[in-house]
Amino acid sequence: MTTLYLIPTPISGNALHTIPPYVQEITRNLDVFITERAKTARHFIKSLEPAKRLQEMIFAELADNQDSNEAEKVFLDAVRAGKDVGLLSEAGCPGVADPGAAIVALAHREGVRVAPLTGPSSLLMALMASGMNGQSFAFHGYLPPKRPELARDLRRLENLSRQNGQTQLFIETPYRSQMVLEVALETLQSGTMFGVAQDLTGAAEFICSLPIRDWNKLKKKELEKLPAVFMVFVPK
């Protein structure tokens, strides 16, 4: 049965050991890929030492605006030719915090089998490592980049967590990590838990999850410019 494989990729550098061998094996045998960025996808596929030459494979890019007609056309052409297709994100699991969901939805509409494969997800690993509530949580993507709006949104997430007991997760671009930490320490209440997980599975992996009052006692309150997941949780 024609299948759309959802292929996780490393979330830090070339950490190929985080991709299980069965995922590498399935990926090695595909030759049509829908990608967030073709260049990153080619680099990953090449690292798997596939049987076919990269020049014989098709890499279609998902457009930023999600009306990704070219990628959809490549997907439908492959499916009609009876070919399996791989969906790849820039890093981690496709369909989560990336534009990949549109192709998955199309696969369901077309009756194509969808097969999610196992691999690293920075969101899930950050949540696991937070010690916050893993029985109820919400992910919000990016918060507003400017300080006053970010502070307001952090208070909104704090209120949500207080009301629902729900862990609140969000992400930010690497160069804004330090700003997010500063605004959180200024804005959130002293008993509120705040968590940061950076460069998960990588050499610079950094995970810290503490009440604001304990963050304020730390000597070093500086974050590297690395991909980060942030979490807010108000304990009962």
Add this chain to the structure above:
Amino acid sequence: MTTLYLIPTPISGNALHTIPPYVQEITRNLDVFITERAKTARHFIKSLEPAKRLQEMIFAELADNQDSNEAEKVFLDAVRAGKDVGLLSEAGCPGVADPGAAIVALAHREGVRVAPLTGPSSLLMALMASGMNGQSFAFHGYLPPKRPELARDLRRLENLSRQNGQTQLFIETPYRSQMVLEVALETLQSGTMFGVAQDLTGAAEFICSLPIRDWNKLKKKELEKLPAVFMVFVPK
């Protein structure tokens, strides 16, 4: 540095291929485990063919009430003896939809390094495979088990998704899967997306994600008594 390893386990049967070799290798060398149920954990550790005998290892169970004093004592004793500890869930990723977070929070308070490892998560793989919004989502654990309360809660999740564009995830015990599907088909609006993911990575893997109106057109609307993740999403 003394480390608490968060060790994912297979989410279907003995699907050991979903656990990357580096995770198996780390796990093989530990001899203190905090577990949801010791019996399941012993079975998993045995399948890894560890160097030590199982009788020489410590398996402490997390209490259901989360005031898990025995597990906390075992953890603290191990840490004070300079030993690394593994945290295991019944299936999938510890700290997510299980009682493991209490030990992770304790590790942070004690300054013990927390290392999340890569592996299968039914929630994350269900979300990847849904084609619904993966840029904003919330997990709610179990909904009420009785039909009228479940219908009310499904309407609440539908409203949340309409307001926030957020994918709503929940779980239910295997023998209630069919009831959940029936109530969802009766309750949700025709354009609302409803998704079911069962036995992910297993031989009976079943994934279906469609608008309610298309679910109603399916000939077979019966779910097996298998672990399931359910999803609700209202497209714009």
